[in-house]
Amino acid sequence: xxxxxxxxxxxxxxxxxxxxxxxxxxxxxxxxxxxxxxxxxxxxxxxxxxxxxxxxxxxxxxxxxxxxxxxxxxxxxxxxxxxxxxxxxxxxxxxxxx
Amino acid sequence: xxxxxxxxxxxxxxxxxxxxxxxxxxxxxxxxxxxxxxxxxxxxxxxxxxxxxxxxxxxxxxxxxxxxxxxxxxxxxxxxxxxxxxxxxxxxxxxxxxxxxxxxxxxxxxxxxxxxxxxxxxxxxxxxxxxxxxxxxxxxxxxxxxxxxxxxxxxxxxxxxxxxxxxxxxxxxxxxxxxxxxxxxxxxxxxxxxxxxxxxxxxxxxxxxxxxxxxxxxxxxxxxxxxxxxxxxxxxxxxxxxxxxxxxxxxxxxxxxxxxxxxxxxxxxxxxxxxxxxxxxxxxxxxxxxxxxxxxxxxxxxxxxxxxxxxxxxxxxxxxxxxxxxxxxxxxxxxxxxxxxxxxxxxxxxxxxxxxxxxxxxxxxxxxxxx
Numbered sequence: 001x002x003x004x005x006x007x008x009x010x011x012x013x014x015x016x017x018x019x020x021x022x023x024x025x026x027x028x029x030x031x032x033x034x035x036x037x038x039x040x041x042x043x044x045x046x047x048x049x050x051x052x053x054x055x056x057x058x059x060x061x062x063x064x065x066x067x068x069x070x071x072x073x074x075x076x077x078x079x080x081x082x083x084x085x086x087x088x089x090x091x092x093x094x095x096x097x098x
Numbered sequence: 099x100x101x102x103x104x105x106x107x108x109x110x111x112x113x114x115x116x117x118x119x120x121x122x123x124x125x126x127x128x129x130x131x132x133x134x135x136x137x138x139x140x141x142x143x144x145x146x147x148x149x150x151x152x153x154x155x156x157x158x159x160x161x162x163x164x165x166x167x168x169x170x171x172x173x174x175x176x177x178x179x180x181x182x183x184x185x186x187x188x189x190x191x192x193x194x195x196x197x198x199x200x201x202x203x204x205x206x207x208x209x210x211x212x213x214x215x216x217x218x219x220x221x222x223x224x225x226x227x228x229x230x231x232x233x234x235x236x237x238x239x240x241x242x243x244x245x246x247x248x249x250x251x252x253x254x255x256x257x258x259x260x261x262x263x264x265x266x267x268x269x270x271x272x273x274x275x276x277x278x279x280x281x282x283x284x285x286x287x288x289x290x291x292x293x294x295x296x297x298x299x300x301x302x303x304x305x306x307x308x309x310x311x312x313x314x315x316x317x318x319x320x321x322x323x324x325x326x327x328x329x330x331x332x333x334x335x336x337x338x339x340x341x342x343x344x345x346x347x348x349x350x351x352x353x354x355x356x357x358x359x360x361x362x363x364x365x366x367x368x369x370x371x372x373x374x375x376x377x378x379x380x381x382x383x384x385x386x387x388x389x390x391x392x393x394x395x396x397x398x399x400x401x402x403x404x405x406x407x408x409x410x411x412x413x414x415x416x417x418x419x420x421x422x423x424x425x426x427x428x429x430x431x432x433x434x435x436x437x438x439x440x441x442x443x444x445x446x447x448x449x450x451x452x453x454x455x456x457x458x459x460x461x462x463x464x465x466x467x468x469x
Contacts, residue, residue: 007157009133009134009155009157009158010158013158013161013174043161043174045177045178046159046160046177046178047158047159047161047177048158050159051159051177051178051179051180052180052200057157057158057159059156059157060157060158093157093158094157096156096157
């Protein structure tokens with residue numbers, strides 16, 4: 001199972017507590033994980049990736065295994081530790097403020 | 099006994115304020131959607147328990163929320179606002195062409211008679227319509243694709259379609275206003291549009307009486323007299339007696355004619371309200387005194403309304419969608435400030451009292467009159 005951690009505002013919007021666990025067929029990529037996430041929680045559509053371009057929203061970041069995956073290709077394989085569920089895939093609202 | 103429900107959108111959530119017809123004791127609930135910007139919340143007149151809210155965030159984009167129980171519970175509905183045709187370009191701040199990009203919903207206007215039909219005014223300027231209670235949205239592209247569209251430019255707050263007025267006497271007639279393009283009218287249910295800005299005069303644009311390019315802040319209409327429109331322009335309070343075909347200034351004796359909201363008394367079509375603001379660079383009231391001005395003559399002759407409002411050291415603003423009126427026998431008037439106060443008057447503006455004092459900055463105020 002893929003473990004996904006959402007920022008607090010999106011957990012509230014999706015009515016979930018804690019991590020989301022998703023069954024995702026191989027190959028497991030950022031695109032396939034986010035597709036599965038949005039299929040289960042359609043209210044998140046447009047809040048992580050832009051409706052029109054499909055690209056990551058500007059102030060959203062994707063982290064896993066202490067790596068910033070935000071600029072990786074969406075169809076690149078995710079780290080094995082994410083695929084096995086050892087590590088979560090983090091959807092992060094970028095820090096802002098003074 | 100009749101009661102009222104005030105719907106408040108703020109920079110950090112929505113609030114619902116309930117009172118009976120006396121409007122002196124209030125039950126405050128919220129914040130709903132805490133931490134999100136709530137540009138507008140409005141109820142359907144066809145089903146007063148149906149409310150729509152525009153929830154938006156620089157991080158997470160646009161969400162539309164719907165309540166079917168008067169604001170007790172909410173569910174997200176459709177948030178996909180696709181321009182119907184190739185978006186094209188409008189003017190950017192530096193005068194270069196800029197692609198039309200959806201940013202957020204500024205205003206939601208439920209249609210009378212059908213709780214499933216609602217219009218949305220968006221930034222970058224476009225008009226959308228849903229006929230399934232907000233689940234899906236389709237643009238009425240005739241406005242955005244008006245021949246003048248490539249010349250439209252954003253105001254300081256973005257190129258927003260912020261005002262939608264549905265003419266109760268002419269079901270196919272719609273008025274909209276866009277900052278900073280101006281006012282537009284459709285007589286065929288939104289298929290085609292014409293600018294209705296004749297008589298506007300705006301310093302700060304190359305052609306001061308141009309057909310488009312005016313920074314219209316708000317339009318208002320009394321439903322019993324739909325051919326009469328009132329306008330708070332960037333500077334100037336204006337009036338049209340022919341559904342926007344021409345306008346004349348009615349700023350009269352106002353201390354300043356800059357401001358954002360304008361509204362009409364529920365039972366007196368010639369009684370109108372504005373909140374004068376010092377200037378476009380001083381977004382606060384003159385002399386630190388928060389004064390609503392009322393005209394009982396359809397403009398020109400204005401009186402300050404001050405009882406219960408701060409008359410010293412007040413430096414808040416009142417935004418374009420943050421004033422409204424109820425339809426009780428003694429018309430109630432409400433407005434919210436960027437300082438987080440929501441003021442109510444249960445006597446048509448003669449006296450005021452705060453309902454709440456410390457909300458986040460108020461973006462919008464609407465009221466429902468309930469039986």
